[in-house]
Amino acid sequence: MGGDGQAPGVVDIHSHVVPAGWPDLSGLGPGPWHWLRVDSAREATIMLGESEFRRITDACWLADTRLADMDADGVDVQVISPTPVFFCYDREPSAAAEVASIFNDLALEIAAQAPDRLLPFCQVPLQDVDAACAELDRAMANGHHGVEIGNHVGDADLDQGGVIAFLQHCAATDVPVFVHPWDMPSSPRMDRWMGQWLVGMPAETHLSILALCLSGAFERLPQSLRIAFAHGGGSFAFWLGRADNAWHQRRDLVGAISEHPPSHYRGRFYVDSVVFEPAALRLLIEVIGSDRVMMGSDYPYPLGERPAGRVMREAGLDPVTEAALLGGNARVFLGPRGNPL
Secondary structure, three states, rough: OOOOOOOOOEEEEEEEEEEOOOOOOHHHHOOOEEEEEEEOOEEEEEOOOOEEEEEEEEEHHHHHHHHHHHHHOOOOOOEEEHHHHHHHHHHHHHHHHHHHHHHHHHHHHHOOOOOEEEEEEEEEOOOOOOOOHHHHHHHHHOOEEEEEEEEEOOOOOOOOHHHHEEEEHHHHOOOOOOOOOOOOOOOOOOOOHHHEEEEEHHHHHHHHHHHHHHHOHHHHOOOOOOEEEEEEEEOOOOOOOHHHHHHOOOOOOOOOOOOOOOHHHHHHHHEOOOOOOOOHHHHHHHOOOOOOEEEEEOOOOOHHHHHHHHHHHHHOOOHHHHHHHHHHOOOHHHOHHHHOO
């Protein structure tokens, strides 16, 4: 735990889980559905019908494995969020709501193995605002600490009416929101060399932040909303100057709705630190702000950072900034529910 034994010292805001006891979902409607193929005592494969999606290990569901890695990396507390492939935003709302409730209840069982160190974030059927709010309220009452959502629902971005209503509900109920890219476009060009993950994910997150800035959504959302974006906010920080320039030079196309240029809204959201290079992290801090970046690892997947926090510790930050990024900012983002420790 942290130095005083009462609050977490190092907080990993970005990790994922997959429950081991995943049930047969075929009764929810036409497939393909997610299921787990058990490959060994410590290995499994997430399947979509008959297709392999991702091979995983017991770090996804077993607290002992996860805690051993956290100890090795010097992490006190870890936020555990759904793996986005389980979101089911393209399903009927009733089926997606059932999947969300199943996932959320099983995630609580994982967190219960180490309740002082694992903070679960739930998922919701974001395609139906009423169902999403209902599942959020149920999950939070049962012990979740926040919610992870995907960055879009079909062609609807985060500035669309239903998503805005959900975010307003999160603000009203004091629930932190973690936005993760998912469902990236596929094409022959993007399917090479993990292009969907290496190019598509940063672009998706960049687009989602721009949507909130340029649509006027931040004017419709209360200042109290605590919302964070994965993977350093994608490519947003590097190209913020280009977006501002477009807002000033082509107000007819870019700035017709928003009251301010994109840079004005930097204090309205958080990002994690999963950028892998000290220089990139220093740029992120300079552009987004040292009070808005939180340590994340994307554990336990291969494209995550290990040891967690390595780049942050190698970036040559002053002690106050490093402490804020390693845990202080996360405590503010998580709010009272994230600090029962």
